[in-house]
Amino acid sequence: MTHSVLLKNVRPMAGPATDVLIVDGKFAAAGQSPVEGIEIIDGENAILIPGLIEAHTxxxxxxxxxxxxxxxxxxxxxxxxxxxxxxxIPLGMDPQVQSERQAIVSMAKGSTHIRSHVDVDTVHGLKGIEGVMATRDKMRGWIDIELVAFPQSGMMTRPGTVELMDEAMKLGCEVVGGLDPCAIDRDPKGHLDTLFSLAERYGKPIDIHLHERGEMGCFSMEMIIERTQALGMQNQVVVSHAFCLGQPDRKYVAQLTEQLAKSGIRIMTTGPAAVTAPAIQELRDAGVVVCSGSDGIRDTWGPFGNACMLDRAMFLAQRNNFRRDDEVEIALDVCTYGGAISMDIDNYGIAPGCDADCVLVDGESLTDMIVSSPARKRVLKAGKTIAENGECLLLAR
Amino acid sequence: MTHSVLLKNVRPMAGPATDVLIVDGKFAAAGQSPVEGIEIIDGENAILIPGLIEAHTxxxxxxxxxxxxxxxxxxxxxxxxxxxxxxxIPLGMDPQVQSERQAIVSMAKGSTHIRSHVDVDTVHGLKGIEGVMATRDKMRGWIDIELVAFPQSGMMTRPGTVELMDEAMKLGCEVVGGLDPCAIDRDPKGHLDTLFSLAERYGKPIDIHLHERGEMGCFSMEMIIERTQALGMQNQVVVSHAFCLGQPDRKYVAQLTEQLAKSGIRIMTTGPAAVTAPAIQELRDAGVVVCSGSDGIRDTWGPFGNACMLDRAMFLAQRNNFRRDDEVEIALDVCTYGGAISMDIDNYGIAPGCDADCVLVDGESLTDMIVSSPARKRVLKAGKTIAENGECLLLAR
Structure with missing residues (x-):
């Protein structure tokens, strides 16, 4: 496939207007020439940002x-x-159909990569995994989806779950998931040793839900850090939610943060309004990469969520009391580059040579774009338009 | 003026579809007949709710x-x-122009009443008051706007401000405003005595900003309660923000809440994500009326806000961890009836005899309407359409 796209009159990261050339799905180097059959797109002075990263849903x-x-x-x-x-079952939830519906909304909103935790339990077995994998494969070339095998109902407390987790990894899940080793699984050592051994066996990274607050959450966090360091899994572990990092003892949190940085453990936060939450600026200042995601979208847990990672940047900003433009821009960085680093996405960004995954959005400034959150003008995946004027070009069922 | 409007096929509060008759700007009683010249509006199965109340901006x-x-x-x-x-002055902010712009967005989003705090200080004098009053008068019949004379820069610390506050009330402000008696004005007794004496002199209610947190905020709150009770100003005082009610000592907060209920003091909360905040359910359970508002919209304080009180209901729900439908509906009640009680609005609601201030919005349920927040299908003020398909029929400059 040889194909060129010229994005005329766009403003990379809300900077000065320019033309941007894409050749064979990548942003062209300076001086590179378009190949024949060039597609010309009028950017109409829109802001150009890299594809948004839905790092937790x-x-x-x-x-x-x-x-x-x-x-x-x-x-x-x-x-x-x-x-x-x-x-x-009573609600008639088909994991393939539901995952496809959400992925299509995500594309319309400008996401080009999704990390999805997918339930693994002894009642539904691997039905969820198989359904989301079918969507992942069907959507290839449109949006990148990776699966985290996720023992939502507990693992040590429900015999048979570990075997299902192993099966899920064998089937091709990209990440090993976990959940509240103390509060839900009642066996932090057993839970974490199992996760890390699955990760080792399959050579895959880990992404663990940690809702545990205060001292209990910090204790689990310490155990995650210990294993990450002992097994040399630096830069391969994400802790999602990490509410405990919002606890009042900031001196202790600062010590923990230093260990997180040293272990290359990434933190995922949705910017939750009702619970203690990680302080994004403090984590980043200490060298910890932070990413974000929508979490559940209109599910049996709650009615919220619209898959829009610009709205998510706004939630992050509000939760962290970011008001200055340079602060709000940090929230956007979390929803783009932070996600890309956490998910270890290659060739991410809008520099020459990067994959041409990007979004055109109207706005006077990056902050204006985030707080106004207008319909995405255009979303491109490797230079191919996947959504226009707020609508994904793949139709939802 | 004799005019009838028939709203066909609407669902009051997301209940069963029905037709709703409006006669002379009020919801008709059962059996009441339309007068001649009836305007028929197809509600297309939209939800019908009373006008949204922007109780703090x-x-x-x-x-x-x-x-x-x-x-x-x-x-x-x-x-x-x-x-x-x-x-x-450097930014060229004209209070009349800016207030008109925001009021027009508010109407488009379904608000039919606004309480606006308006700065009074020794640099700009009454320019803000005069500008917003001009908008208030210009918009009469479209949206009800009331002004709170608001000593934003402090009152006791800036000689000349009290006289300006007195002048603002004489000009016709509807409410006496105040601000952080300890933290900003450094003289809680002086500040509060001045406010309550202005309120007494002009026979007007009070709405005081209280950002003070923890024990300091609770101390100011106690002084407000003491004066409200001593002067018989029950049901005439709103405390806005009241971050201190989110402080950790819940037993003390419960005692204070009981006094607030006894004094008929209303609490305004925006559902802020970054600070401690009043717990809506606890306040309401104790009999305290809670209202809400957008606070500042895209101002020099921060870029957030869109004047949408359905989005605000979502923020309130998220801040208070409301996930069940019956909980999310509480947040809507705060943004409608809670605001109407706090602002002492007569004939509010959608019952027969009430002023026909109402909004038609698409949605499967009240919670769906809040989390989806689609463009308002139609907004009516006393039976007159003021906005349609998300656009106010008064054009913004």
Whole structure:
């Protein structure tokens, strides 16, 4: 395939207007010539940013396209887990269909990469994994989807789950997932040793949900750090949510943060308003990479979420009291480069030679773009237009 | 004026579809007949809710319609206050023009009533008050705007401000405003005695900004309660923000909440993600009325805000960890009835006899409407259409 695209009159990162050449799916080097059959796109002075990175969601859980689900679920984490496990069949949730619906919304909103945790449990087995893998394969060339095998219902407490996790990795999941080693799985050593041994066996990275707060969460975090360092898994572990890093003892958190940086452990935060949350600026200042994601979108856990990573940047900014433009721009960096580093995406960005995954959006400035969040003018994946004027060119069912 | 409007096929509060008759600007009683010249509107199965109540904003501060303002302001509250006071003239902020621009966006988003705090200080005098009053008068019949005379830069610390506050009330402000009696004005007794005496002199209610956190904020709150009770001003005082009610000592907060309920003091919260915040459910359970607002919209304080009180309901829900539908509906109640009670709006609601201020919005359920926040299909003020398909019928300059 030899194909050139010329994006005329675009403003890279809201800078001065220019023309940007894409050759064979990559941003061209200075002086490089277009090949024949060039496609010319009028950018109409839009801002050009790299593709947004949805670094944490649950493609198999969304209820998009199904009748409204009236949420009457109890207050505990375990209430939500149990309710969801028991609701999937009655609600008619097909993981392939639901993941496809959400992926299409993601593309419309400018995401070019998704990391999806996918439930693995003894009731539904690998149905979720198989469904999302089918979507991943179907969408190849449109959006990159990677799967985290995720023991949502617990692993040590539910015999048979470890074997299913192993099976999920064998099937081709890209990441090993975990969940609250103390609060949910009641066996932090057993849980973490199992995760790290799966990661070692399959040569894959880890992404673990850690909702545990305060001292308990920090204890689990220490155990994750210990294993990451002992096994030489630096730069291969993400801790998602990490609410415990928002705890009041900032001196202790600073020490922990130093260890996170040393271990190359990345932190994923959605910028949650109702709980303690990692302080993005403090983590970045210490050298910790931070990424973000929508988490669940309209699922049995709650009605929120629209797959828009510009809205997510706004939530991050508001949660972190970012008001200055240079601060709000940090939130955008988290939703782009932070995600790309955390997911170890090659050739990411808008520099020459990078894959031409990018988004055109109207706005006076980067911050204006984030707070106004207008329909994406155009989204490109390796130079191919995948969405225009807020609509994905793949139709949702 | 004798005029009837028939809203066909609408779902009041997302209930069963029905036709709703409006006669002479009010919802008709059962059995009441339309007068001649009836206007028929096809509601297309939209949800019908009462007009949204913007109970806390700053119409004079918005930068809407001006070139993008790159925020480089310092971190302290006083940095933001000083920067704003000194930026108004260089930025060319005309309070009449800016307030009109924001009011027009508010109407497009479905608000039918606005309470606006308006700066009163020794540098700009009453220019803000006069400008917003001009907008208030110009918009009569389209949207109800009330002004709070607001000593943003401090009152006791800046000689001449009290006299200007008195002048603002004489000019016709509807509410006496105040601000952080300890942290900003450094004289809680002097500040509060002055506010309550202005309120007494002009027979007007009070709405005081209280950003003070923790024990200091609670101390100021106690002094507000003491004066409210001593002067018989029950049901005439709003405390805006009240971050201190989110402090960790919940037993003390519960005692304070009981006193707030007894004094009929209302609490305004925007659902801020970055600071401690009042717990809506706890306040309401104790009998305290809670209202909400956008606060500043795209001003020198920060880039956020879009005047949408459905988005605000979503922020309130997220801040308060409301996930169940019945919980999210509480957030809507805060942005409608809570605002109406706090602003003492007569004939509010969609029951027969109420003023026909209402909004038609698409959605499967109330919660769907809030989280999807589609363009308002139609907004009516006393039965007159003021906005359609997300556009206010009054054009912005």
């Amino acid at each position: 649950h493609l198999d859980k969304s209820l998009l396209g199904l009748p409204w689900y009236r949420n009457e679920v109890g207050p505990l984490l375990v209430d939500k887990i149990t309710n969801e496990r028991e609701s999937k | 700053h119409l004079d501060k918005s930068l809407l319609g001006l070139p993008w303002y790159r925020n480089e302001v310092g971190p302290l509250l006083v940095d933001k206050i000083t920067n704003e006071r000194e930026s108004k």
